[in-house]
Amino acid sequence: MVADHPSSGNGPGNNSRTPTVQIGPKTVVSFHYTLRDAAGETLESSLGGEPSAYLHGAGNILPALETAMSGKTDGDSFSVELDAEQAYGEHKPERQQRVPVKHLSFKGKLRPGLVVQLNTSEGMRAVTVVKAGRHSADIDTNHPLAGQALRFDIEILTVREATAEELSHGHVHGPGGHHH
Ligand code: ZN
16 A cells, blocks of 8 residues: 555655656757667767757657657657658659859858758758859759658657747747747
């Protein structure tokens, strides 16, 4: 019967622990991630740097990743495998176009394979150079990770309730989020 007692485990040593919050709508999640391709090669990682943070339910991260995060809590580590469609979409060959070089923002020499920023009416977006000319370039407007199955290795650091201000802005404030 002792094990069923609701207060068991809440000894004096546990007073400093904040209550566990599960990831769900209106929570802010701080986490480390390592992004790998299908071959297991690391593409990106936050390990060794500042953790990422997102507001759950606000579309801040890939929907399939957000779904996998749901119900997890601080200290959880897990992997999420996404097919290309769940990640950054299939690679569409027709998404190639020729644009004036002056619409591209890049450092160094424009060359095939280079990921550059295309200045569009909706802001900058990452595109990949297919062929570079003097005045114009053929670019691939698929997301650089389109067509790839990806794996995220996730480590949840903290989960907390979002503030009213964060909810109204639709993003996280403070470490790993917006500073304004
Ligand atoms: Zn804000």
